[in-house]
Structure formats: C-alpha cells, structure tokens
Amino acid sequence: MLEKSKSVLAYQATIFDRLESGVQSYARCFPTTFVRARGAEVWDAEGRRFVDFLAGAGSLNYGHNNPIFKEALISYIEGDGITHSLDLHTGAKEHFLNTLNDFILKPRGLDYVVQFTGPTGTNAVEAAIKLARKVTGRTNIISFTNGFHGCTLGSVALTGNKYFRDASGVPMQNATSMPYDGYFGDGVDTIAYLEMMLSDPSSGVSDPAAVILETVQGEGGLRAARTEWLRRLQALCRARNILLIVDDIQAGCGRTGSFFSFEPAGIVPDIVTLSKSLSAFGLPMAIVLINRSIDCWKPGEHNGTFRGNNHAFVTAATAIEHYWSSASFTESIAQKSRHLGERLQRLVDRFPSDLCEVRGRGMMRGIRCIDPAKAAMISAKAYENGLIIERSGPHDEVIKCLMPLTIENEQFDEGLDILGSAFETVCSAQNVRSINGDPAMIFAAE
Numbered sequence: 001m002l003e004k005s006k007s008v009l010a011y012q013a014t015i016f017d018r019l020e021s022g023v024q025s026y027a028r029c030f031p032t033t034f035v036r037a038r039g040a041e042v043w044d045a046e047g048r049r050f051v052d053f054l055a056g057a058g059s060l061n062y063g064h065n066n067p068i069f070k071e072a073l074i075s076y077i078e079g080d081g082i083t084h085s086l087d088l089h090t091g092a093k094e095h096f097l098n099t100l101n102d103f104i105l106k107p108r109g110l111d112y113v114v115q116f117t118g119p120t121g122t123n124a125v126e127a128a129i130k131l132a133r134k135v136t137g138r139t140n141i142i143s144f145t146n147g148f149h150g151c152t153l154g155s156v157a158l159t160g161n162k163y164f165r166d167a168s169g170v171p172m173q174n175a176t177s178m179p180y181d182g183y184f185g186d187g188v189d190t191i192a193y194l195e196m197m198l199s200d201p202s203s204g205v206s207d208p209a210a211v212i213l214e215t216v217q218g219e220g221g222l223r224a225a226r227t228e229w230l231r232r233l234q235a236l237c238r239a240r241n242i243l244l245i246v247d248d249i250q251a252g253c254g255r256t257g258s259f260f261s262f263e264p265a266g267i268v269p270d271i272v273t274l275s276k277s278l279s280a281f282g283l284p285m286a287i288v289l290i291n292r293s294i295d296c297w298k299p300g301e302h303n304g305t306f307r308g309n310n311h312a313f314v315t316a317a318t319a320i321e322h323y324w325s326s327a328s329f330t331e332s333i334a335q336k337s338r339h340l341g342e343r344l345q346r347l348v349d350r351f352p353s354d355l356c357e358v359r360g361r362g363m364m365r366g367i368r369c370i371d372p373a374k375a376a377m378i379s380a381k382a383y384e385n386g387l388i389i390e391r392s393g394p395h396d397e398v399i400k401c402l403m404p405l406t407i408e409n410e411q412f413d414e415g416l417d418i419l420g421s422a423f424e425t426v427c428s429a430q431n432v433r434s435i436n437g438d439p440a441m442i443f444a445a446e
C-alpha cells in the first residue's frame with residue numbers, strides 16, 4: 001500500500017520526531033495527529049474519524065468531552081474558581097469530598113479517609129506503600145506476576161514487566177513477586193502457595209507490610225482474580241496483620257461494572273488507589289483511600305505541589321452525582337458488558353486455532369491471541385479501518401477493549417464490527433509473516 005507508506009514517511013518528518021523524546025509509545029501505534037474528540041469518537045488533523053476503544057488507557061470511562069462535565073467546568077472557570085491551591089481547602093474540594101462520601105463511600109459502608117497525592121496513578125501507589133511501611137514498620141511488599149503499578153521506583157518494583165523494570169537503572173528492592181490467580185493454570189492454588197511462603201520461617205520471604213494487587217490486571221493481560229481467591233487473600237492478610245492494598249486505578253470507576261472493582265467479592269481493602277477515570281474528564285487526579293484507623297500521616301509528611309486539581313474536583317464531583325447516584329449506570333454497564341462478552345466469545349469460537357480465550361471482567365475485556373505478532377497485526381488493521389485499540393500482556397498478545405462505558409450502542413457495534421473484520425483478515429490469512437509488532441512495518445510490508 002504505497003499511500004500508507006508515504007504517510008508513514010511524512011509522519012517521520014514531523015516535530016514529534018525531531019523534538020519529542022524516543023520514549024513515546026502509543027504514538028508509534030497510532031501515527032497521526034489527533035485534534036478533536038467527543039464521546040467515543042476521535043478525529044485527526046486530516047479529518048479522519050476513529051472509534052476509540054483505547055479511551056486514554058482507561059482514563060476516559062465517561063467518554064471524551066462529556067458535555068455534562070464540560071459545562072460544569074466551563075462555568076467554574078468563568079466564575080474564576082480556584083485553579084491551584086496546594087492542599088488548601090476550596091469549595092471545589094469540599095463539593096468533591098461531599099459527593100464522594102454521600103454517593104460512593106457511605107452507601108457502601110466504607111470508612112475511609114482521603115489522601116490527595118500528586119496527580120498521577122504512580123503517585124498514589126507510592127503514597128500507599130509508604131504509608132503501609134510506616135504503619136507496620138516492615139519494608140517488604142508482596143505484589144503479583146503480571147501486575148502493573150506505575151513507573152516510579154517504588155511502584156515499578158511492584159510491577160512485573162521486565163521492560164519497565166530494566167529501565168529503572170537501580171536494583172528493584174523491598175518487594176516480592178508472587179503468582180497471581182491462575183498463573184500456573186487451573187490446577188495450582190496460588191493462595192495456598194502464598195500462605196506457605198508466609199508461614200515457613202525458612203521460605204526466604206520477609207514479612208510484608210502489605211500485599212498490593214489489581215483485581216483485573218490492566219497492563220498485564222486482563223487476567224481477572226476470582227471472587228473466592230480475593231476473599232481468601234483478604235483472610236490471609238488479616239490473619240497476619242498484612243495490609244491489603246487494591247490498586248483500582250484502571251479497574252475502578254465503573255470499568256468492571258461497579259464503582260470499585262472489589263465490590264462483588266465483598267472484600268474491604270485497607271488501602272485503595274484511584275486515578276485514571278476518577279476526574280472523569282481526562283484531567284490528572286489521584287487519591288488514596290485509607291482505612292481511618294491506619295491514617296498515621298503527620299502533617300506534610302508526604303507532600304507535593306499538585307495535590308488537588310480543582311478543575312478535576314469539579315468534573316469528578318459532577319460525574320459521581322450524575323452517574324453514581326442511582327443504579328441506572330451500573331445496569332447499563334452490565335448490559336454492555338454482556339454484549340461485549342458475547343461478541344468477543346463469538347470471535348474466539350470462530351478462530352480457535354489463532355485465539356485462546358476471552359479474558360477480563362465487565363468492560364475491561366479482551367482476547368488473548370496465540371501469536372503476539374497476529375495481535376499486533378489485528379490492532380494495526382483495525383487502526384487502518386478507523387478503530388483505535390491497544391494490546392496488553394507480557395508479549396502484547398491480548399487485544400484489549402477499553403471503550404468508554406458511555407459509548408452509544410451504534411458506535412459500540414461499529415467498533416466491534418471493525419475489530420471483527422480485522423480478526424477476519426489476519427486470522428484467516430495463510431502463512432502470515434511474523435513482523436515483530438511494529439505497525440509501521442506492517443504498513444510498509446503491505
């Protein structure tokens with residue numbers, strides 16, 4: 001396809017290539033310049049329209065530029081509402097705390113206090129593990145295979161992926177990785193394994209301050225922990241005075257069906273981290289929810305300039321009021337989840353020699369491909385046909401659906417149709433060459 005190779009060449013001459021660091025990642029898979037977005041649709045500078053199944057890696061659960069939040073934010077800005085305030089009390093923060101308390105915490109019987117950290121997910125994780133170490137006086141943290149918790153030093157030590165770990169430049173310390181639910185297949189009870197490692201004084205594992213996990217692993221390949229496994233993990237932690245931290249940065253805010261991903265399991269973590277879709281508008285914001293009885297921070301002990309994005313407070317509070325004050329949003333997520341699960345399962349049934357299984361839970365689901373190179377081609381093919389969709393997993397072998405939860409049914413099916421035809425092209429093709437997942441290479445090869 002000559003035309004496509006030309007546009008790849010044109011892309012390589014842009015300011016992004018001359019001036020922006022080689023650390024760029026998503027931009028390499030979707031090499032165009034995006035200029036406008038609304039709901040689940042995005043347009044580039046050439047006027048091409050895309051359906052967005054990436055949604056800011058799960059930070060746009062309520063879609064791009066949701067008009068309800070946009071209006072609230074515009075009116076706040078027009079009224080000269082406070083933008084920056086360090087951690088000073090503001091009206092916007094007061095309103096956010098009230099809505100969080102009234103519509104999220106209280107109805108679920110959760111007695112948490114809220115810590116505002118720096119605005120990214122990894123900031124919340126760093127605060128959570130620092131607090132856990134302070135509370136228990138222990139240093140080790142247990143994390144799980146394929147877990148992802150961020151790229152700063154404390155968080156990356158809890159992250160499984162070798163690529164991220166190797167980039168750290170220093171040894172990863174004070175963390176022990178244990179097998180997640182299903183890591184060795186159905187036959188191995190990984191809670192029994194963890195229990196043995198923690199009970200045996202000669203196991204070589206130091207007593208941990210905390211266990212941290214995602215109930216559905218976002219970046220690690222969409223493995224979902226079973227309810228029973230989560231309950232037994234909580235019981236194990238409680239019996240040994242180990243704090244349980246659920247990193248709900250990606251799986252929270254409705255992505256798996258309920259506001260918190262751990263609700264169906266009936267567990268109550270000691271600490272919860274939230275970010276990504278919390279602001280509801282793509283604005284950076286992160287919080288740590290802390291069981292009131294372990295909030296032993298002294299004033300300013302974990303400080304930061306940008307702890308509390310007032311614009312994000314406005315949109316976050318509006319989202320909670322609008323979407324979480326009744327059961328109708330949860331019902332609509334459940335309905336869409338069923339539809340997504342059915343359509344993905346149909347694909348797996350159709351191409352059993354290429355696809356292994358549907359993974360994940362709720363609206364955080366995808367398909368694991370046997371050959372990672374085919375997963376790359378499927379994503380590239382979908383992009384060519386107007387769908388933005390990413391991959392995750394240790395070999396980027398899982399096609400990952402993260403469409404906005406508010407996506408309209410028509411666009412939902414449009415995206416799924418494009419995805420289906422990408423599977424059709426790639427999976428029915430004979431003798432597909434392995435091309436290492438570089439979309440530019442795929443276009444050039446065509």
Ligand SMILES: *Cc1c(COP(=O)(O)O)cnc(C)c1O
Binds near residue numbers: 122125151249251275
């Ligand atoms: C994205 C993510 C993080 C890190 O958030 P950043 O904002 O990228 O620092 C941490 N944990 C989970 C589960 C995530 O998905």
